[in-house]
Amino acid sequence: MYHCLWFCLAALFSTVAGPQEKGLSDVIQGVESSFARMKDFSSDFTQIFEDALNRKQQESGHLYLMRPRMMRWEYKNPEDKLFISDGKTVYFYVPADRQVNKEAVKQSFDDRIPLMFLLGQANLRNEFTRFELLNTKPFYEGTKVVRMYPKRKTDLQEIVMEVDPSNYEILRLRFAHSDGSRSEFIFSSILDVVQGLGQ
Numbered sequence: 001m002y003h004c005l006w007f008c009l010a011a012l013f014s015t016v017a018g019p020q021e022k023g024l025s026d027v028i029q030g031v032e033s034s035f036a037r038m039k040d041f042s043s044d045f046t047q048i049f050e051d052a053l054n055r056k057q058q059e060s061g062h063l064y065l066m067r068p069r070m071m072r073w074e075y076k077n078p079e080d081k082l083f084i085s086d087g088k089t090v091y092f093y094v095p096a097d098r099q100v101n102k103e104a105v106k107q108s109f110d111d112r113i114p115l116m117f118l119l120g121q122a123n124l125r126n127e128f129t130r131f132e133l134l135n136t137k138p139f140y141e142g143t144k145v146v147r148m149y150p151k152r153k154t155d156l157q158e159i160v161m162e163v164d165p166s167n168y169e170i171l172r173l174r175f176a177h178s179d180g181s182r183s184e185f186i187f188s189s190i191l192d193v194v195q196g197l198g199q
Helices: 002-017 024-037 113-118
Strands: 040-050 056-066 070-077 081-085 089-094 099-104 128-134 144-150 156-163 170-177 182-193
Touching: 024 128, 024 144, 024 156, 056 113, 070 113
Parallel strands: none
Antiparallel strands: 040 056, 040 182, 056 070, 070 081, 081 089, 089 099, 128 144, 144 156, 156 170, 170 182
């Protein structure tokens, strides 16, 4: 009788507890493994910039990433713009202005640059000193939210990363700077391909 009772209690606890919750190390390792295998990445994005006075500017478009370190941000709303990199140089083009600005990747502190380095060689532990799993309401239901503190001494204070624990895709990134400004990128309609978009 006692054996039967313990069996029933164990079965009940197992049902209530459900699958084991993914911890911080699982999320970090999952993101690293996922991006290390990728050849290409494509996604719609919404970018929200907020300055120190809480004034917001929202833009949207489509993002393409491709090995080795190639990146293309196509902005569609509220106006057409291009932000492109070949891994060495960043080019920014606004058709309405008919002018191209360029900058060396090594000299750029643009918040869009770090995504380019994830593809094929993601190693978050080399770039960040500390990670925290946050118990805050995520943008997407069921995701994991991780705060990361960069090793490089720049005006970038922290990055918050929102991850889908089922496939370790990054669905949202938020960059916080020492001047009080913040940049947020929300990704949707994601296509990541191991063999390459063109193959």
